[in-house]
Amino acid sequence: xxxxxxxxxxxxxxxxxxxxxxxxxxxxxxxxxxxxxxxxxxxxxxxxxxxxxxxxxxxxxxxxxxxxxxxxxxxxxxxxxxxxxxxxxxxxxxxxxxxxxxxxxxxxxxxxxxxxxxxxxxxxxxxxxxxxxxxxxxxxxxxxxxxxxxxxxxxxxxxxxxxxxxxxxxxxxxxxxxxxxxxxxxxxxxxxxxxxxxxxxxxxxxxxxxxxxxxxxxxxxxxxxxxxxxxxxxxxxxxxxxxxxxxxxxxxxxxxxxxxxxxxxxxxxxxxxxxxxxxxxxxxxxxxxxxxxxxxxxxxxxxxxxxxxxxxxxxxxxxxxxxxxxxxxxxxxxxxxxxxxxxxxxxxxxxxxxxxxxxxxxxxxxxxxxxxxxxxxxxxxxxxxxxxxxxxxxxxxxxxxxxx
Amino acid sequence: xxxxxxxxxxxxxxxxxxxxxxxxxxxxxxxxxxxxxxxxxxxxxxxxxxxxxxxxxxxxxxxxxxxxxxxxxxxxxxxxxxxxxxxxxxxxxxxxxxxxxxxxxxxxxxxxxxxxxxxxxxxxxxxxxxxxxxxxxxxxxxxxxxxxxxxxxxxxxxxxxxxxxxxxxxxxxxxxxxxxxxxxxxxxxxxxxxxxxxxxxxxxxxxxxxxxxxxxxxxxxxxxxxxxxxxxxxxxxxxxxxxxxxxxxxxxxxxxxxxxxxxxxxxxxxxxxxxxxxxxxxxxxxxxxxxxxxxxxxxxxxxxxxxxxxxxxxxxxxxxxxxxxxxxxxxxxxxxxxxxxxxxxxxxxxxxxxxxxxxxxxxxxxxxxxxxxxxxxxxxxxxxxxxxxxxxxxxxxxxxxxxx
Numbered sequence: 037x038x039x040x041x042x043x044x045x046x047x048x049x050x051x052x053x054x055x056x057x058x059x060x061x062x063x064x065x066x067x068x069x070x071x072x073x074x075x076x077x078x079x080x081x082x083x084x085x086x087x088x089x090x091x092x093x094x095x096x097x098x099x100x101x102x103x104x105x106x107x108x109x110x111x112x113x114x115x116x117x118x119x120x121x122x123x124x125x126x127x128x129x130x131x132x133x134x135x136x137x138x139x140x141x142x143x144x145x146x147x148x149x150x151x152x153x154x155x156x157x158x159x160x161x162x163x164x165x166x167x168x169x170x171x172x173x174x175x176x177x178x179x180x181x182x183x184x185x186x187x188x189x190x191x192x193x194x195x196x197x198x199x200x201x202x203x204x205x206x207x208x209x210x211x212x213x214x215x216x217x218x219x220x221x222x223x224x225x226x227x228x229x230x231x232x233x234x235x236x237x238x239x240x241x242x243x244x245x246x247x248x249x250x251x252x253x254x255x256x257x258x259x260x261x262x263x264x265x266x267x268x269x270x271x272x273x274x275x276x277x278x279x280x281x282x283x284x285x286x287x288x289x290x291x292x293x294x295x296x297x298x299x300x301x302x303x304x305x306x307x308x309x310x311x312x313x314x315x316x317x318x319x320x321x322x323x324x325x326x327x328x329x330x331x332x333x334x335x336x337x338x339x340x341x342x343x344x345x346x347x348x349x350x351x352x353x354x355x356x357x358x359x360x361x362x363x364x365x366x367x368x369x370x371x372x373x374x375x376x377x378x379x380x381x382x383x384x385x386x387x388x389x390x391x392x393x394x395x396x397x398x399x400x401x402x403x404x405x406x407x408x409x410x411x412x413x414x415x416x417x418x419x420x421x422x423x424x425x426x427x428x429x430x431x432x433x434x435x436x437x438x439x440x
Numbered sequence: 441x442x443x444x445x446x447x448x449x450x451x452x453x454x455x456x457x458x459x460x461x462x463x464x465x466x467x468x469x470x471x472x473x474x475x476x477x478x479x480x481x482x483x484x485x486x487x488x489x490x491x492x493x494x495x496x497x498x499x500x501x502x503x504x505x506x507x508x509x510x511x512x513x514x515x516x517x518x519x520x521x522x523x524x525x526x527x528x529x530x531x532x533x534x535x536x537x538x539x540x541x542x543x544x545x546x547x548x549x550x551x552x553x554x555x556x557x558x559x560x561x562x563x564x565x566x567x568x569x570x571x572x573x574x575x576x577x578x579x580x581x582x583x584x585x586x587x588x589x590x591x592x593x594x595x596x597x598x599x600x601x602x603x604x605x606x607x608x609x610x611x612x613x614x615x616x617x618x619x620x621x622x623x624x625x626x627x628x629x630x631x632x633x634x635x636x637x638x639x640x641x642x643x644x645x646x647x648x649x650x651x652x653x654x655x656x657x658x659x660x661x662x663x664x665x666x667x668x669x670x671x672x673x674x675x676x677x678x679x680x681x682x683x684x685x686x687x688x689x690x691x692x693x694x695x696x697x698x699x700x701x702x703x704x705x706x707x708x709x710x711x712x713x714x715x716x717x718x719x720x721x722x723x724x725x726x727x728x729x730x731x732x733x734x735x736x737x738x739x740x741x742x743x744x745x746x747x748x749x750x751x752x753x754x755x756x757x758x759x760x761x762x763x764x765x766x767x768x769x770x771x772x773x774x775x776x777x778x779x780x781x782x783x784x785x786x787x788x789x790x791x792x793x794x795x796x797x798x799x800x801x802x803x804x805x806x807x808x809x810x811x812x813x814x815x816x817x818x819x820x821x822x823x824x825x826x827x828x829x830x831x832x833x834x835x836x837x838x839x840x841x842x843x844x
Contacts, residue, residue, distance in 0.1 A: 068637065068652055069652065069655065069667075072656045072659050072660060073660075084641065086646075086647075086809075086810070087646060087808075088641060088645075088646065089643070089644070093806070093808065122632065123631060123632060123633045123673075124631065124632035124633030124634070124644055124645055125632075125644050126642070126643035126644030126645075141742075142631070142633055142646070142742070142808075143633075143644070144643070144644045178806065178808055182805070182806070182808075182809065183805065183806075183808065183809035183810060183811050184810075184811060190811070190814070191814075198656070198840050198841060199652075199653045199656035199657050199660065199748060199751075199752075199840075200653065200748060200810070200813035200814040200816070200840065201814050202652050202653065202656050203649045203650075203652055203653040203656075203744055203748060203810045203813065203814060204810045204811060204813075204814035205637070205652070206637045206647055206648060206649045206651070206652040206653075206810075207646075207647055207649045207744065207810045208637075208647070209635075209637045209638065209639070209641060209647045210637055210638070211636070211637040211638030212638070227527060227528065227546070228526065228527060228528035228529075229527045229528030229546055229547075230528070231613075232615070233472065233609070233610045233612075233613045233614055233615040234613065234614070234615030234616070235613070237488065237492060237613060238530070239493070239530035239548070240493070240528055240529050240530030240547070240548045241492075241528055241530075242490075242491060242492065242546070242611075243490075243610055243611055243612070243613045244610060245607045245610045245611045246607075247610070248472055248473065248603075248606050248607055248609070248610040249603045249604065249606060249607040249610075251473065252476045252602070252603035252606050252607075253603050255476050256476060256477075256603065263473075269527075338545075338546070340607055340611065344603060344604060344607060347603075348603075365771075367769075401586070401587065402497070402582065402586070402587075404491075404497065404546075404582055404586075404587065405490075405586065405587035406490070406587060406588075406604070406607045406608045406610075406611045407587050407588060407594070407608060409604035409607065409608075410594070410595075410604040410605050410607060410608035411608075412604070436602050436603075436604065437602060
């Protein structure tokens with residue numbers, strides 16, 4: 037058994053990790069209907085003008101503006117209706133002096149027309165209208181290219197696709213876009229004691245938790261989980277599965293549960309990647325390690341709360357960087373500590389709490405207890421050099437994500 | 441053509457709408473692997489103890505604590521190793537006075553053992569160990585049920601499923617859970633001028649934007665979009681498609697583009713539902729309406745920016761309430777107005793801006809221009825009784841969601 041001779045502080049571990057994370061270069065083409073929250077991998081140049089033609093901005097009559105000059109409430113100008121154009125229709129029409137065309141909002145403006153008189157400023161009778169209000173050229177006309185010009189760059193590579201941006205792609209007629217592929221994350225829990233939820237539990241066994249928490253974290257941060265069967269605590273099985281897992285962008289082991297098993301794992305991984313750190317001055321999650329070769333490899337502890345806490349602290353930001361997503365904004369609320377708590381000197385602790393009526397109640401049991409996390413609203417950070425938080429002391433609670 | 445005789449203020453429209461929105465009661469059973477960000481539709485009671493047996497919390501030797509009493513660095517106690525238990529193994533073993541069992545973290549504790557002595561506090565030789573440190577009963581033992589007790593309610597109906605909560609489901613062996621169904625939203629853009637992105641644009645036509653923006657908003661807020669083909673501006677087609685759409689939880693029309701078309705739509709809808717409001721004192725998005733019968737029906741304006749703005753302001757909060765998700769937290773940043781802007785008196789305006797170096801630059805062109813939204817980072821609210829915002833005035837910018 038090897039001791040953790042190189043336990044490093046949390047900030048240093050995170051810095052080293054993030055320096056070694058590279059955004060995914062792989063690109064795929066997808067339908068814009070499925071592009072929400074994806075990241076654009078190309079500049080998008082508009083192939084058309086939007087609108088593609090000058091069009092009426094209101095229901096009314098397309099006119100030559102000069103024909104309305106001088107019109108007023110007591111002094112209407114009369115125009116002859118020569119045609120009607122509905123939205124979506126195309127008619128080759130040209131109007132002359134004294135003529136107008138009845139037109140719907142969004143319909144193409146006839147040739148020679150340069151303004152629209154609104155319905156409410158007119159009176160129609162016997163194929164003619166009386167115009168009660170003068171308009172200037174361009175009035176209630178949306179000119180061709182007003183929204184987007186042909187050749188205009190509408191979105192840049194790296195853009196995070198929100199509903200308005202997806203709308204702008206639709207507006208220029210683009211149905212498929214190139215986006216960066218999501219990081220694929222191979223999840224390999226190890227341990228001979230693991231059984232799948234849903235199965236009948238055999239004596240000495242426990243249900244696998246880490247597959248479900250890690251894959252949820254991966255999804256929440258823009259990655260795609262790839263599930264593996266449980267790794268047995270022996271070199272051959274580890275190596276066989278590792279080789280298979282290295283086809284993906286990230287490999288996440290969790291467990292083996294005992295120190296000896298972790299040693300075997302690290303030995304095998306070291307053949308394929310350089311260990312960046314092994315052991316971090318945090319609680320829970322101390323025995324975590326990280327290695328980098330062609331791919332990024334994580335070794336999470338087997339205990340559910342350790343594994344989950346490490347996944348939030350290390351895996352989530354790494355995946356977001358690979359996916360080119362901005363760092364998750366932390367939601368922090370202030371609360372008073374409901375009772376005195378003690379912490380371990382020399383390790384920064386992510387101490388889980390539940391918030392009620394402005395007070396933070398300790399929820400942390402052990403790193404083996406999933407309820408340490410599941411029953412909490414968030415955590416407070418107790419620095420490595422602090423071993424006590426007093427009752428009523430003000431603390432900052434980092435909330436777990438809870439929005440959909 | 442009917443005027444908007446009943447234009448109501450934004451807050452009132454939103455209040456009336458939200459009063460008429462009911463959370464979905466429909467329930468479905470899904471695999472916990474797909475349960476991220478879903479809402480639990482049942483209380484979950486644990487059928488087992490977690491851990492299901494008392495187990496070692498560290499690698500070491502399972503002992504009777506009393507056998508170690510008095511042990512110290514210069515006064516070790518000797519115990520005979522009678523067996524070895526690895527994690528995941530089940531062996532019927534009972535230890536007697538002076539005996540111990542070599543044990544891995546997580547392995548089941550043998551009968552009569554009540555503590556674990558850590559490897560580092562021992563020396564092993566010839567089938568015996570020397571114990572250099574006394575332990576009390578319970579030391580480094582995770583007792584059966586320590587994490588979760590059989591019969592304990594671990595999660596309540598209505599819980600939003602985050603990674604830790606999904607982990608707690610796995611821990612008790614549950615692979616499928618009942619969650620509330622997502623609201624299904626039928627999207628029916630109307631207008632004879634619409635064409636699908638990806639097609640060759642015909643003269644007089646424009647690309648449909650609203651299908652893509654509305655469906656993105658629906659997804660972003662926990663709903664499932666159901667796409668319909670474009671509704672023609674005629675009673676028969678509207679009624680046929682409305683009947684089909686009423687199978688879903690929400691129906692969203694957008695357009696027709698002209699006032700006359702809107703009237704036909706409202707006439708048809710009125711046969712099936714009560715109109716809650718028609719016309720809101722906002723810009724963009726004034727001509728929006730909402731009706732409620734067995735289902736909720738929205739009439740969004742056809743102009744892309746009007747439709748999108750209304751979708752954010754009305755559709756998104758309605759869907760979240762139906763999906764039982766908490767209201768989206770608004771992200772607001774302060775900025776200075778980069779130049780003087782004017783607004784329409786009598787209508788509250790959602791004025792879109794881009795933020796750069798602490799300044800808010802106007803982006804708003806027209807309600808027909810999707811770039812009014814797509815090129816913006818968010819919007820400022822100009823109240824109905826304000827028609828001017830001065831250069832350098834401090835404004836609050838409501839950011840569009842941009843996180844994954």
